[in-house]
Amino acid sequence: MNRGLTSDEARARLAVTGPNEIRRTSGPSRLAIFVRQLRGAMVYLLVGACVVSAFLGEAVDAIAIGVILVLNAVVGFLQEYRAERAVDALRAMTAPHARVARDGQVTTIAARDVVPGDVLILEAGDLVAADARLLAAHALATNEAALTGESLPVDKDTTPVAADAPLAERRSAVFMGTSVAAGSGEAEVVATGAATELGKIAGLLDRVEDEQTPLQRRLERVGRTLLFLCLGIVTVVAALGLARGGRWIDVVMTAVSLAVAAVPEGLAAIVTIALAIGVQRMARRNVLVRKLPAVETLGAATVICTDKTGTLTTGVMVVRELRGGDPQALLDAAAACCNADLAPDGRGGSGDATDVAILVAAAKRGIRRDDVERQRPRVGETPFDSVRKRMSVKRADGVLYVKGAVDLLLPLCVAGTDDAAAANLELATRGIRVIGVAVGHGDEERDLTLLGLIGLADPPRPEAAQAVREAHEAGVRPVMITGDHAATAEAIARELGILRPGEDPRDVVHARATPEDKIAIVRDWKSRGAIVAMTGDGVNDAPALREAHIGVAMGKGGTEVAREASAMILTDDNFASIVAAIREGRGVFDNIRKTLVYLLAGNASELFVMLAASLLGMPLPLTPVQILWINLVTDGLPALALVMDPADPDVLKRPPRPVHEAILTGRQWRAVILTGLLESMVVLSVFRWAHDAEGLASARTLAFSTLVFAEVLRSFAARSDTRLFWEVGPLTNLRLIGIVVISLAVQLALSHLPQAQIIFDLRELSARDTMLCLALGLIPVSTLELFKLGRRLIHRPAR
Secondary structure, eight states, X not given: OOOXXXXXXXXXXXXXXXXXXXXXXXXXXXXXXXXXXXXXXXXXXXXXXXXXXXXXTOHHHHHHHHHHHHHHHHHHHHHHHHHTTTGGGGGGGSOSEEEEEETTEEEEEEGGGOOTTOEEEEETTOBOOSEEEEEEEEEEEEEOHHXXXXXXXXXXXXXXXXXXXXXXXXXXXXXXXXXXXXXXXXXXXXXXXXXXXXXXXXXXXXXXXXXXXXXXXXXXXXXXXXXXXXXXHHHXXXXXXXXXTOOHHHHHHHHHHHHHHHOOXXXXXXXXXXXXXXXXXXXXXXEEESSTTHHHHHHTOSEEEEXXXXXXXXXXXXXXXXXXXXXXXXXXXXXXXXXXXXXXXXXXXXXXXXXXXXXXXXXXXXXXXXXXXXXXXEEEEEOOOTTTOEEEEEETTSOEEEEEOHHXXXXXXXXXXXXXXXXXXXXXXXXXXXXXXXXXXXXXXXXXXXXXXXXXXXXXXXXXXXXXXXXXXXXXXXXXXXXXXXXHHHHHHHHHTSSOTTXXXXXXXXXXXXXXXXXXXXXXXXXXXXXXXXXXXXXXXXXXXXXXXXXXXXXXXXXXXXXXXXXXXXXXXXXXXXXXXXXXXXXXXXXXXXXXXXXXXXXXXXXXXXXXXXXXXXXXXXXXXXXXXXXXXXXXXXXXXXXXXXXXXXXXXXXXXXXTOOSSOHHHHHHHHHHHHHXXXXXXXXXXXXXXHXXXXXXXXXXXXXXXXXXXXHTTGGGXXXXXXXXXXXXXXXXXXXXXXXXXXXXXXHTTOHHHHHHHTOOOOOHHHHHHHHHHHHHHHHHHHHHHHHHHHHTOOOO
């Protein structure tokens, strides 16, 4: 055994290198995170409306807008603050203690006290405390799946490799955070803390910057559009008012009324609620959402960069093929040459993953290692090593059982080798790991008889192929990124349909990928304009999970690092759940879009009413309090019901939305303007008639009630811009029906309650006036439904 460092030398080095810990750079303060939520055109618009309302004594307006701003800022803060914990989870990957050689003796120390030059003493089950170069290895194998994506334990030896060799091929080194699967060894520490491969990944996480989601960018554009529109209209109206000699206080009040009419105060809250509903629906699909905007982002995904091991595959080695004349004898001999232990349920075990897979397959045929050991006790063993690449066990029946690498086993065989080399090559090209099994009757590994070959692999999940097909049908391109071998990766990709006939593997399969490679691949897709989702389970996936538009981690088999770096977690580790989540995400966007059209059309009608009255020199048909009531209560409740609509049945048959498409296209803006004009003409007509006939108070009451009825009833037509109300299915959204009935009842009550009459400047509506308002309110919704029907008749194909 190497004597290692002296205690004094170790203390001196610790003072220079610092503790063997992964420390993150200081992130933004809590205050900075909160302030960051108060940015954006929509926020500035609401802040301006709040300040002006407070300055003019409109306390109700100011308080309502302020509450909305604070609530949305709090929700955003909680989401972002939780995401900042991603790197902290790396500490859970480090060993709390390590056994090292100090002063010529083996001693156990805290892992944070390990320094370069220390000699680690490694045994099966240990968690490696630092990156180290092997000094001795005895059948040593380590599990590096979480770090490199390698699905099988990696055999280690002391043979030097090139300094620039890929991480997964550095067989003469062990790495912090990996575990010893089998064997024992000694290794000299070469890097600790941030200098380790695990520490470098932590550094990558710190350098990955969060960016706005597609929905946030689209809403930002809508907010800027509304901001400029509002400022422009207010400026024009104020200038005309002053030019006509109006009092400045009247001009300001008119401008404030227009601003209130133009701003959809409840929009931010409605979007948050829509995303929250998406979170609940995804939870029922086994998807846990950590960041609200991720709901819609996944629905917009055009590329899914997915890890292989544990995501598309089960993450467990199994015997997939048996090549030999007698499969029963083949598995019996293989089980007789194993050191693993089978679990009582026969579905797993402890020890080398290859041996466990062989014992599981043998148990299914009634062959158990316990019986073998009892009936044919072992009398000798030559353990596996990385040079011989085989092991042998001599048993009491006089038979020598041998298994190992086929190419090194065949030269030792004198029988049973026909077609074995060709079968080995064929299996290997399909990404299957091949083990040869032979028997002999002496004490030496010669003159053997080959019984056959055992092909092992980490198989695809049964439902993954169907999920890949559904992703293709939805216009989403799956891309495999893995640290595993290229042959294995391509074989799985072909089997699942990710790599289709005639397709270049380099486009959709990336093997032996390092954490830096994964980030580069994600960034390359993003540079092409793709909306990228990234799935993964290992530490090596964490930086790419943060870099992607939407990171999706495994909840059962994944590491805590991957889960904390992600925006979503699959609680069932099922790739198929992603496709279900995409469906819900697309439904959320559809609901947000149609709700936004509904809200803005209402705001446009209010704006056109106020603007036309101002330009024509008429009294204002609506007061600021009435407008706020319409926006926050009468509009807001139907909008809340609209965002609860179920996703359209054909949502996954449509291609993803174009990357640069705005949340409101020209078609939606036309719908907003035309609907707003239609409602405003109805309201202005009744206002003008009532003003001439009955005076300002009666005219405002009729205009207010007519506009409320029109907007509430129009929510039925807003559920779809192509399907008629009864085709959408009225009973699929009973909340909307209930809200419409309640809103109409409350609106009627306002004109009959004395206190409400004072607050809203109303007079009591007669039965005749009520019927008039209802009849006029039905005009917009009826017109929209007739327009859908007419458009369908025009575009109906000729027979």
